[in-house]
Amino acid sequence: MNATNRSHGALVKRLEFKDGCGPDRKLPPMRRIAHIDMDAFFASCELSQYPELRGVPMVVGGRRSDAPTVKPDGTREFARLRDYVGRGVLTTASYEARKFGVRSAMPTMTAARLAPDAIILPVNFELYRKHSRLFKEAVASVSSVIEDIGIDEVYCDVSMLEDDSETIARRLKTAVVEATSGLTCSVGLAPNKLLAKLSSEMQKPDGFTILTMEDLPGRVWPMAASKINGIGPKANERLASFGIDTIGDLAEREEPWLIEKFGRSYGAWLYRVAHGLDDRPVVTYSEPVSMSRETTFERDLHAVRDREELGTAFKALCDQVAADLARKGYVSKKIGVKLRFDDFKTVTRDVTLPSAIGDARSLRKAASSCIKRIDMVRTIRLLGIKAGTLSRPGSVEDAEDSAQLELKFE
DNA sequence: TCTGGGGTCCTAGGACCC
DNA sequence: TCTGGGGTCCTAGGACCC
Numbered sequence: 001m002n003a004t005n006r007s008h009g010a011l012v013k014r015l016e017f018k019d020g021c022g023p024d025r026k027l028p029p030m031r032r033i034a035h036i037d038m039d040a041f042f043a044s045c046e047l048s049q050y051p052e053l054r055g056v057p058m059v060v061g062g063r064r065s066d067a068p069t070v071k072p073d074g075t076r077e078f079a080r081l082r083d084y085v086g087r088g089v090l091t092t093a094s095y096e097a098r099k100f101g102v103r104s105a106m107p108t109m110t111a112a113r114l115a116p117d118a119i120i121l122p123v124n125f126e127l128y129r130k131h132s133r134l135f136k137e138a139v140a141s142v143s144s145v146i147e148d149i150g151i152d153e154v155y156c157d158v159s160m161l162e163d164d165s166e167t168i169a170r171r172l173k174t175a176v177v178e179a180t181s182g183l184t185c186s187v188g189l190a191p192n193k194l195l196a197k198l199s200s201e202m203q204k205p206d207g208f209t210i211l212t213m214e215d216l217p218g219r220v221w222p223m224a225a226s227k228i229n230g231i232g233p234k235a236n237e238r239l240a241s242f243g244i245d246t247i248g249d250l251a252e253r254e255e256p257w258l259i260e261k262f263g264r265s266y267g268a269w270l271y272r273v274a275h276g277l278d279d280r281p282v283v284t285y286s287e288p289v290s291m292s293r294e295t296t297f298e299r300d301l302h303a304v305r306d307r308e309e310l311g312t313a314f315k316a317l318c319d320q321v322a323a324d325l326a327r328k329g330y331v332s333k334k335i336g337v338k339l340r341f342d343d344f345k346t347v348t349r350d351v352t353l354p355s356a357i358g359d360a361r362s363l364r365k366a367a368s369s370c371i372k373r374i375d376m377v378r379t380i381r382l383l384g385i386k387a388g389t390l391s392r393p394g395s396v397e398d399a400e401d402s403a404q405l406e407l408k409f410e
Numbered sequence: 411t412c413t414g415g416g417g418t419c420c421t422a423g424g425a426c427c428c
Numbered sequence: 429t430c431t432g433g434g435g436t437c438c439t440a441g442g443a444c445c446c
Contacts, residue, residue, distance in 0.1 A: 235444090348440060
């Protein structure tokens, strides 16, 4: 993803510049940012390959064994949620499944209680990546100033286009539906990313919404504060404890009060978003910060009794991270491990190496030194390996590290 | 029938250096 | 001998997002 997108800290810094005499003082007079969000993306991708599931409650998030089988007469047989056993959460639910109260990120077992007859499909990332590429190419045909924010979402700066906003929104939607042979999206068009993101959600699915600053009191302030990107469950709970439920409630508070309750950075940010202020640019390129792999076991493993199984998983994860680094052309200076115990408590340990590495053997060595520092008090639910502080082999940073090392050995 | 996997950014304390 | 800050790096944990 990218560095500035979800950072209220960065946002605050830039706004301070704008108020003062910093370099960002002269902004273009009229920005227009589109947020394009695919509708129930994974489910829609699956429908395009299994059209017989159209109109049927369906969820994505199963295991490979949930893949449909082909019967002798050529028709497909699908797994049902009621037959699901094991751990996991849903990745997506079709709109028909949502009518039963099923939501993405819901534990699959909970969903099975709500909609036992719903079809369950395993995640098929290859398929989604294919449609994602087509979707993004379609958006790029309208404006190439695009910020990637996930497999099914982009921001797009359309300030330089001459058409009116409604024409642009329609052009974006038509381009996407044609490029993906029928996948729909929802478009929000507004003066900044904050409002664009809020507006794309207002007429979902397959709609578009145009928002201006004048719409703030009438259309934005009635929305729940938690709709704002950056106000998660914790912050929302804290806000609710002060009687702040909507964005309008938030806008009624003075900035000093918000800063007093939520801190300098977050408080100032809350004040600004409540008033629809956000001048983050659309960032078209960003370098990755870390790469990681993790796995949740089918059953909790014991550090000693299940040593072999843990070792196998550990090696596989290191191999995967090494392969990811190699494929994308990075090396890492910071290797870390993550463990989740049966009580869901998560611990991490990491180590900064004297020089960047990328091969599986060095990765395993660094990661096992981290694991040794963890007190194995309970059985283990999840194991993860992460490579951070990335650089490209042969880059300036990489060369500097090597030079430092040589000096040490002289 | 609890709670996936891959990310980003922020905070805070301690070490260490100037 | 005592008493300071500021800056940067490292580490661990946590909030948040898709």
